[in-house]
Amino acid sequence: MQTDSVHLILDLWMSENWSDSWVKKIEEIIDREFSVVKKIRHDFEPHGETVAYILSESHFTLHSYPEENYISLDIYICKPNYSFVNLVSEIEEFLPISKINNRTMKRGEYALPLLTRWKNAELVLLVTTFIVAACSLLYELLLAQNLSTVLGDSAHRYNVTIGLYIASMGLGALLYNKFNFQDKIKSLFKVEILLIVFGGLSPIAAIILDSILRDHYILLSVFLHLLIIIIGVLSGFELPLLMDIGKKKRERLATIVLGVDYVGTLFAAILFPLLLVPLFSIFGIAAIVAGLNSLVAISFIRLISFKNNKEKTLYYLVSAMCIFFAWYGITNEEKISEYLISRYFLGAR
Amino acid sequence: MKKNYLLLTCILSFCSISYELLFANTLAIMSGNVVLWHSLTIGIYIAGLGLGTFRSVDIIMPKKKLVRVELLLCLIGAISVASIYFITAIYETALSIAKAGYIADYSSYITLKTQLRALYFIICESLVFAVGYLSGFELPLIMAMASTDLNQETMDESNENQFIAFNYFGTLIGTLIFAYLLIPIIDALYTSLVVASINLLACLWLVLSFKAQTEKRIKVSLLIFSVLLGFSFFYAKSFEQIFLRVYYRAGTTFIDDDRHDFKTWWKKTMDKGDVVRIKTLYQYIDFFNVSWKGKDEFILMINTNFQFSSLNERYYHEGFVHIPVLITGKEPVDVLVLGAGDGLLLRELKKYESIKSLTHVELDPEMHELSKSNDVISSLNEGALSDPNIKTIIGDAFQFLRKSTKKYDAIFIDFPYPQDYNVSKLFSYEFYTFVRRNLTPNGYAVFDVPLRTKEGSTASESRRLIELHSTFTDSDFERNSIVMSTVSKAGFKIRIPYLVGKETFLLITNTNEQLNYDLLGKLSDRYPNLDNDALSLINRQYFPHVIEDQYVNSVFHPLLVD
The missing domain is CATH 3.30.360 (Dihydrodipicolinate Reductase; domain 2)
Known part of the structure; x- marks a missing residue:
């Protein structure tokens, strides 16, 4: 039995003289919104009342203090995602409230600190989310750096890339619902592989495109911005996929996934300028990010249910290849960048 | 009604991303290094967004909360650039005072500088975090509002997606307007006021037409703030001037x-x-x-x-132009000048009648126009930029050299010091390779570059007039090695660094002809400010360095950033 609940505590002070219709109105709203099992009421002398409802959702209590123009109420609901917004706005609309004080509390397992409730399998999901989120921002920064190396004017490129990237991620999140992915874990794997290919090769693509389209500035910049959109849309798929995978395990896990996603983003934002850019060339950074992404992909294979062994082998093979190429890229960074620069950027003369 | 909500979403996300970009750009300009400030700012902003979204789940009176959030955001947005100016002014002044001798030795100066920088970073980025945090409330609150107001068409998943889409749409419009319209046309300070005004209008719209039951004190603060914001447009210029x-x-x-x-x-x-x-x-x-x-x-x-400073620029530019001519013993004929938009270098070059063609490439047309028309600058450069014999090309020096096939026998390169990756590109081995390809076999190139001699004259610190003596450190060695390895990688075999006053230059060539380093007594009317002391020093200066591949500064792996 799930213990996750929310508890609303509301203090209401009225601006007009006391009217008994107010408590009635609140009771009407409660009657309509929830399924009442049993009502208990006690009237005090000379005035004031206490009302208690047992709801199938939990309970509701109300105390009125007519001499103080004050009503106090409690609603306890056994649904972790229940929102009191509609209820409160209705109460606000019908009563002449002068002052309102509200608190919502989490109850049950929902109220425990997050750390005490992490389970092993969930930890894998969260670590994955962290790396995926970090990679996602790293791709974005890599693309901005890419654009500014080829087209110059880095401040301008960073401004444009950030907007385009966030918008493309939004587009990805929207398309996600249209596509209706059946096997979420499999889909995540495929998305990661595509990201590794496009993201890892993006600086190489940029330098080659630049050598071909050097005199066609508009065409070159269209291609380079297209690359941002592709990687942005692919990254946009990741978070909804991860949240759906999390939701399947436990409703509340989706929120934690979201939180971890933001922490991963912050981590990448610090890592990129302070460590990656000073230590590696743009090709090296791309290989490192692709490598991190490959590790995530391979760790996911265990969770996929395959139709046959052939398919399973294929998945392992693809991710092993990704890791190999990323490793090759990282260890031979200097050779590769030297070759690319002299062949494509400087051009033989 | 729903349209209004979508429009509101779009406007608010536009304002939020604009604030983020304002912070990132202003910080990058004030303290150099575009990549660092842009990366950190977007990261901290997104982290703030996440926490804000997280905390918005339990809010049950969305309209009231949103009005407050927007009021705060307007406030932070309106003072965003101004507060960075303010903090930077204090930071710089404190450092200058410390440099003036209130700090005894170099290492404790560096410690102080690091501490001040950390403080500077924390203050500025907390503002960024606050903007992100507050912006995080926006989308969930608007969606909660819409779900109560639009009872007839209940919020299903596709409706929710529409809101998210408009949020991203606003972000995209924000960055594009910011990058192509606001920043190029009006400066950062006014941009911050314009965006805050848009945000304030959205906030007023929210209060008036979305039936948000607002408390009196919020209404009063909105009114006061509108008036203040209106006034700030008139006082922005004077504030900037004081700063x-x-x-x-x-x-x-x-x-x-x-x-x-x-x-x-x-x-x-x-x-x-x-x-x-x-x-x-x-x-x-x-x-x-x-x-x-x-x-x-x-x-x-x-x-x-x-x-440059009018007090010592002559000394500097004379050293820049005449010493290479003395060392190579060749008066230039076909000359290329890159950068040097102030025209001071051209003034020195015009002293050579040997020059048959002089091509000048400058990126910024407004810099060029200013050096031509401003009284002080044009009298300093003696009207050199108005000379009809000089072929002026307005454009990017990197792209110019990359495409050019003409050969020059002397190339003078005067760029700002590499404060960020944009300028670092002009100190890369790719760039020097293009320089080499545009030189005749016996031609030479010379440029000013941050180098340090063993004696440890602090080239970059002394640029703000105040000198603080330091010893030669590991990072000086590394910087010398980067500069020297980079030109070596570009194929220059003869590399002669030299120091004139506080400025360091590097002469590079592959010439087969005899070079003459002993300049003692070679005084001339052409360079009245260079005395025997300056000339005789050239062959006695020592710039410790090694030539290694790991020190090569490349466009694709920038190492040389101050």
């Missing part, structure tokens, strides 16, 4: 007067006329007068980095 005067003059005037009396200090900082700021498509150009040891000095800065 610029403090930023550029406070440190110098403090040291110039031994009494350190606050009143005279402030008066001297505010006197001496305006600090003129010109915003061009590429940079901020600031110039002003300052009094130094009883003399009036004219100083020009680009993106707050030192360019």
Whole structure:
């Protein structure tokens, strides 16, 4: 039995003289919104009342203090995602409230600190989310750096890339619902592989495109911005996929996934300028990010249910290849960048 | 009704991303390094967004909360650029005072500088975090509002997606308008006020037409804030002027007067006329007068980095142009000048009648126009830029050299010091490779570059007039090695670094002809400011370095950033 609940505590002070219709109105709203099992009421002398409802959702209590123009109420609901917004706005609309004080509390397992409730399998999901989120921002920064190396004017490129990237991620999140992915874990794997290919090769693509389209500035910049959109849309798929995978395990896990996603983003934002850019060339950074992404992909294979062994082998093979190429890229960074620069950027003369 | 909500979503996300970009761009200009500030700012902003979204789940009175959030956001947005200016002015002044000898040795100066920088970073980025945090509330709150108001068409998943889409749409519009319209046309300070005004209008719209039951004190603060924001448009220029005067003059005037009396200090900082700021498509150009040891000095800065001072530029430019001619023993014929938008280098070159063609490539047309039309600068460069014999090309030096096939026998390169990756590109081995390809076999190129001699004259620190002696450190060795390895990688076999006054230059060539380093006694009317001391030093300076591949500065792996 799930213990996750929310508890609303509301203090209401009225601006007009006391009217008994107010408590009635609140009771009407409660009657309509929830399924009442049993009502208990006690009237005090000379005035004031206490009302208690047992709801199938939990309970509701109300105390009125007519001499103080004050009503106090409690609603306890056994649904972790229940929102009191509609209820409160209705109460606000019908009563002449002068002052309102509200608190919502989490109850049950929902109220425990997050750390005490992490389970092993969930930890894998969260670590994955962290790396995926970090990679996602790293791709974005890599693309901005890419654009500014080829087209110059880095401040301008960073401004444009950030907007385009966030918008493309939004587009990805929207398309996600249209596509209706059946096997979420499999889909995540495929998305990661595509990201590794496009993201890892993006600086190489940029330098080659630049050598071909050097005199066609508009065409070159269209291609380079297209690359941002592709990687942005692919990254946009990741978070909804991860949240759906999390939701399947436990409703509340989706929120934690979201939180971890933001922490991963912050981590990448610090890592990129302070460590990656000073230590590696743009090709090296791309290989490192692709490598991190490959590790995530391979760790996911265990969770996929395959139709046959052939398919399973294929998945392992693809991710092993990704890791190999990323490793090759990282260890031979200097050779590769030297070759690319002299062949494509400087051009033989 | 729903349309209104979508429009509101779009406008608010536009404002939020604009604030983020304002912070990132202003910080990058004030303290150099585009990549660092852009990456950190977007990361901290997104982290703030996440926490804000997280915390917005339990809110049950969305309209009230949203009005408050927007009010706060307007406030932070309106002061975003101004507060960075303010903090930077304090930071710079404190450092100048520390440099003036209140700190005994170099290492404790560096410690102080690091601590101040950390503080600077924390203050600025907490503002960014606050903007992100508050913006995180926006989308969930608007969606909660819409779900109560639009009862007839209940919020299903596709409706929710529409809101998310409009949020992203606003972000995209924000960045595009910001990058292509706001920043190139109006400067950062006014941009922050314009965006805050849009945000305030959205907030007022929210109060008036979305039936948000707002408390009196919120309404009053909205009113007060609207009035203040209106006024701030008129006072922005004077605020900027005070900031610029403090930023550029406070440190110098403090040291110039031994009494350190606050009143005279402030008066001297505010006197001496305006600090003129010109915003061009590429940079901020600031110039002003300052009094130094009883003399009036004219100083020009680009993106707050030192360019030249009227007191010592002659010495510097004479060393730049004439010493390479003396060493190679060849008066130039076909000359290419890259950068040097102030025209001072051209003034020195015009002293050679041997020159048959002189091509000048400058990125910023407004810099070029200013050096032609401004009285002080054009009298300093003796109208060199108006000379019809000079072929001026307005464009990017990197792209120009990459495409050019003409051969020159001398190339003079005068760029700002590599404060960020954009300029670092002009100190890369790819760039020097293009330089080599555009030189005749016996031709040479010379450029000013941050190098350090063993004696440890602090080239970059001394650029703000105040000298602080330091010992030669590991990072100096590394920097020398980067510069020398980079030109070596580009195929220059002869590399002659030299120091004139406080400025260091590097002469590079592959010539087969005899070079002459002994310049003692080679005085001339062409360079009246260079004395025997300066000339005789050339072959006695020692710049420790190694030539190694790991030190090569490349476009694709920038190493040389101050």
